[in-house]
Amino acid sequence: MLSREEFARRLEEELPDVADSVPHRWQELGDVVVIRLFDERAWAYRREVGRILREVTGARSVVALRRVSGTFREPVGEVVAGDRNAETVHRELGIRFKLDPTRVxxxxxxxxxxxxxxxxxxxxxxxxxxxxxxxxxxxxxxxxxxxxxxxxxxxxxxxxxxxxxxxxxxxxxxxxxxxxxxxxxxxxxxxxxxxxxxxxxxxxxxxxxxxxxxxxxxxxxxxxxxxxxxxxxxxxxxxxxxxxxxxxxxxxxxxxxxxxxxxxxxxxxxxxxxxx
CATH class of the missing domain: 3.40.50.150 (Vaccinia Virus protein VP39)
Structure with missing residues (x-):
């Protein structure tokens, strides 16, 4: 919760013109953070948003998604901050899921x-x-x-x-x-x-x-x-x-x-x- 409050505060201070179009929720998959920037204004500032989010969460990589597309419901997006290789291992219920959130x-x-x-x-x-x-x-x-x-x-x-x-x-x-x-x-x-x-x-x-x-x-x-x-x-x-x-x-x-x-x-x- 504190990281969300910090993220919202940083957005208001550093990106006041688009802060209201950036969601304050994101997905943590292993050491990668994924944020949905479906709003066109937010997408235009994806790298700035990614930088702030990485500084707040300490994630290795931040992936911004623009949309989800097609029969396979494939993510359309990119790494916007940190390590360009977004492949990670996410652990849930003791199960390990390896994936690249820019691809699946x-x-x-x-x-x-x-x-x-x-x-x-x-x-x-x-x-x-x-x-x-x-x-x-x-x-x-x-x-x-x-x-x-x-x-x-x-x-x-x-x-x-x-x-x-x-x-x-x-x-x-x-x-x-x-x-x-x-x-x-x-x-x-x-x-x-x-x-x-x-x-x-x-x-x-x-x-x-x-x-x-x-x-x-x-x-x-x-x-x-x-x-x-x-x-x-x-x-x-x-x-x-x-x-x-x-x-x-x-x-x-x-x-x-x-x-x-x-x-x-x-x-x-x-x-x-x-x-x-």
């Missing part, structure tokens, strides 16, 4: 979902992670004892996924596939749990998840829904999106975090069975 995103808001996986009894279970990224859900599942089939379409994220499995000593329990999860799903049979950690379009992947999960297995569907909807409406939306021949029983609906002024990120956990 890290969602701190999914912390409780990762904790839930890590504390689950997954010994001997088969888990299919359809959108593995750098291992956000794959690593806690593997550390909880699961055998994980992890699909990732982004080659940069996939390289970090392989490296992170080694870094955490679970490379023997994680099979990584670089490619579209819909193609990988064709080779997955009877998964006990399917993780669908994608947003803004997840429901269209449900037919592939249902084919990969065992009868009575569990899907964990992450998606964004209208803030004004309650949990019952969110559950119905997911159930109604199941493909023909499948029925679901909702086990839990969890609000993960706010996604935008109008949308919330939810995780819906449901047991899926084939219709008799």
């Amino acid at each position: 995103m890290f969602a701190r808001g999914n912390l409780e979902e990762r904790r839930r996986l890590l504390e689950s009894d997954l010994e001997g279970k088969l888990v299919f992670d359809m959108f593995a990224g750098i291992g956000y859900f794959t690593l806690p599942a593997a550390l909880a004892g699961a055998e994980v089939i992890a699909a990732e379409l982004n080659p940069v994220a996939c390289r970090y996924l392989v490296e992170n499995a080694r870094l955490n000593g679970v490379e023997g329990r994680v099979r990584v596939f670089l490619g579209d999860c819909r193609e990988v799903a064709r080779f997955v049979r009877a998964a006990d749990r399917v993780l669908m950690g994608y947003l803004k379009g997840t429901l269209k992947f449900l037919p592939y998840a249902c084919r990969a999960v065992r009868d009575g297995g569990v899907l964990v569907v992450h998606e964004v829904f209208q803030k004004r909807w309650g949990e019952d409406r969110v559950a119905r939306e997911v159930l109604n999106a199941l493909p023909d021949g499948f029925e679901g029983e909702v086990l839990e609906v969890r609000r993960v975090k706010s996604f935008s002024p109008a949308l919330d990120h939810y995780a819906v956990e449901l047991r899926v069975r084939r219709r008799r």
Whole structure:
């Protein structure tokens, strides 16, 4: 809290014309700090903001993001202060995540979902992670004892996924596939749990998840829904999106975090069975 107050004070003193357009929150990933400067005025002063932020936090590098773009939700930004190499190892819940925040995103808001996986009894279970990224859900599942089939379409994220499995000593329990999860799903049979950690379009992947999960297995569907909807409406939306021949029983609906002024990120956990 003191560093935020110091940062705000320095902005007012040194950059009074843009201080109100610079957020007073940032993300700390290992020894790198990431700040979102989506406002054009703030972006124009990114190096000055980065200098102040580095002096306040003592970070090795400061990365400023201008936007998040594309299917892979890739960060668009640059190192604005400190070491030009922003690759770092972030530690969370005892898990080590190696990444370069100028090339891949890290969602701190999914912390409780990762904790839930890590504390689950997954010994001997088969888990299919359809959108593995750098291992956000794959690593806690593997550390909880699961055998994980992890699909990732982004080659940069996939390289970090392989490296992170080694870094955490679970490379023997994680099979990584670089490619579209819909193609990988064709080779997955009877998964006990399917993780669908994608947003803004997840429901269209449900037919592939249902084919990969065992009868009575569990899907964990992450998606964004209208803030004004309650949990019952969110559950119905997911159930109604199941493909023909499948029925679901909702086990839990969890609000993960706010996604935008109008949308919330939810995780819906449901047991899926084939219709008799």
